[in-house]
Amino acid sequence: MKVLLKGGRVMNPAVDFDETADVLIENGKVAKIAKDIPTDDADVYDVTGKLVTPGLIDLHVHFREPGQEAKEDFESGSKAAVAGGFTTVATMPNTNPVVDSAALVRSLKKRAEDVARCHVEIIGAVTKGQQGKELAELGDMVQAGAVAFSDDGHFDPTAKVLLNAYDYLHAFDKVIINHEEETSLVEDGVMNEGHRSAMLGMKGRPTVAEDIAVARDVMLAEYAGARVHVAHMSSARAVDIVRQAKKRGVRVTAEVTPQHLTMTDDCVNLYDSSTKINPPLRTQADCDALLAGLKDGTIDAIVTDHSPHAQEEKDREYMFAPSGFPGLETSLGVMLTDLYHAGKLDLKTIISKMTWEPAKVFKLDAGTLNVGSAADITVIDPDKEWVVDAKNFYTKGSHSPFIGRKFKGKAVMTFVDGKMMMRDGKVK
Numbered sequence: 001m002k003v004l005l006k007g008g009r010v011m012n013p014a015v016d017f018d019e020t021a022d023v024l025i026e027n028g029k030v031a032k033i034a035k036d037i038p039t040d041d042a043d044v045y046d047v048t049g050k051l052v053t054p055g056l057i058d059l060h061v062h063f064r065e066p067g068q069e070a071k072e073d074f075e076s077g078s079k080a081a082v083a084g085g086f087t088t089v090a091t092m093p094n095t096n097p098v099v100d101s102a103a104l105v106r107s108l109k110k111r112a113e114d115v116a117r118c119h120v121e122i123i124g125a126v127t128k129g130q131q132g133k134e135l136a137e138l139g140d141m142v143q144a145g146a147v148a149f150s151d152d153g154h155f156d157p158t159a160k161v162l163l164n165a166y167d168y169l170h171a172f173d174k175v176i177i178n179h180e181e182e183t184s185l186v187e188d189g190v191m192n193e194g195h196r197s198a199m200l201g202m203k204g205r206p207t208v209a210e211d212i213a214v215a216r217d218v219m220l221a222e223y224a225g226a227r228v229h230v231a232h233m234s235s236a237r238a239v240d241i242v243r244q245a246k247k248r249g250v251r252v253t254a255e256v257t258p259q260h261l262t263m264t265d266d267c268v269n270l271y272d273s274s275t276k277i278n279p280p281l282r283t284q285a286d287c288d289a290l291l292a293g294l295k296d297g298t299i300d301a302i303v304t305d306h307s308p309h310a311q312e313e314k315d316r317e318y319m320f321a322p323s324g325f326p327g328l329e330t331s332l333g334v335m336l337t338d339l340y341h342a343g344k345l346d347l348k349t350i351i352s353k354m355t356w357e358p359a360k361v362f363k364l365d366a367g368t369l370n371v372g373s374a375a376d377i378t379v380i381d382p383d384k385e386w387v388v389d390a391k392n393f394y395t396k397g398s399h400s401p402f403i404g405r406k407f408k409g410k411a412v413m414t415f416v417d418g419k420m421m422m423r424d425g426k427v428k
């Protein structure tokens with residue numbers, strides 16, 4: 001089985017390759033990249049004017065299995081992933097029950113094999129039940145195939161517990177992903193603390209909650225010589241803390257979402273809970289600092305934090321609605337429209353932070369177009385104009401602050417292990 005992608009702009013950030021070329025896929029692998037490869041017996045697709053990139057990788061999604069399948073499941077979530085151009089995603093353990101045992105990791109891996117349209121990596125909990133008290137079965141979960149560990153959705157309150165986790169995981173070289181909001185400062189808060197929260201009369205979540213959490217966890221990692229990955233960064237000062245730590249040689253990596261890069265708390269309105277996320281949308285100064293952090297290498301990865309909820313839950317008052325919205329099908333559109341076409345960020349950085357660099361954070365064998373690697377490939381039309389419409393979503397979540405937005409740039413084909421899983425928005 002051969003597929004030939006003809007005449008696209010091939011970007012392989014791992015080796016700094018960016019040229020017009022053909023890509024030959026054979027037996028699920030990248031077989032050759034060169035000019036004018038003979039068509040022979042291959043299925044040929046003319047991708048002139050399109051980008052051919054490694055399949056997009058998302059280190060941070062919520063697929064809600066087990067227990068909250070009404071919000072999302074591995075099938076709907078992975079369909080949303082390939083629709084958005086993603087070929088590998090890593091799903092968070094804040095489920096019901098929490099993914100804190102080897103048995104659950106194993107059963108989710110099996111679920112992924114059975115129903116998922118793309119590669120789904122499993123992130124295990126750091127502590128039992130994500131309660132922050134006792135370590136979960138970390139070693140057993142590593143053996144069962146967990147890719148990383150996180151108590152995402154919760155801040156681990158006790159430094160000693162986290163230090164134990166760092167020390168323990170050292171032996172396995174697995175990374176911990178920390179949700180950085182010091183709990184006592186954000187309890188009851190529903191949006192960024194600032195002018196807008198005061199105007200709306202809503203309780204805020206201050207940036208200092210993130211800053212001190214990041215500072216603690218980075219210093220603990222430095223002390224333990226361990227690796228830490230900072231989840232969904234939102235605060236300017238926290239970016240600087242990571243920047244300084246990287247300069248000192250601390251083994252810290254970080255991620256940011258398209259929404260935190262491009263939206264501010266000015267978007268928050270009382271009767272639309274789609275903008276309610278944790279950490280919250282901040283200010284323009286924070287967006288600018290996050291962008292600077294992406295550009296100078298402080299921030300390694302762009303992630304979606306795809307967090308679907310049932311529509312009836314999101315339809316509640318801002319204060320009572322759950323936080324989070326689905327991002328897999330809008331992420332690339334936001335990045336290309338509001339950052340690339342707006343002249344704020346180059347294509348190479350965007351593609352690198354959505355492929356090769358996140359792959360390095362989790363040490364995934366993915367994120368390149370090197371000959372011999374799995375043919376996980378995304379074809380992107382950088383100029384395709386489209387309007388976000390929840391009716392076209394594959395995710396079960398239908399709430400998103402991007403609904404109705406006109407975007408320029410979209411994934412038009414997604415190949416997973418050489419198989420075409422999405423073409424022109426239609427998922428297999």
Ligand SMILES: NC(=O)N[C@@H](CC(=O)O)C(=O)O
Nearest residue numbers: 062152153277278307323324
């Ligand atoms: N990011 C979010 O706003 N929500 C996440 C959990 C979390 O990280 O708080 C979710 O699971 O819905």
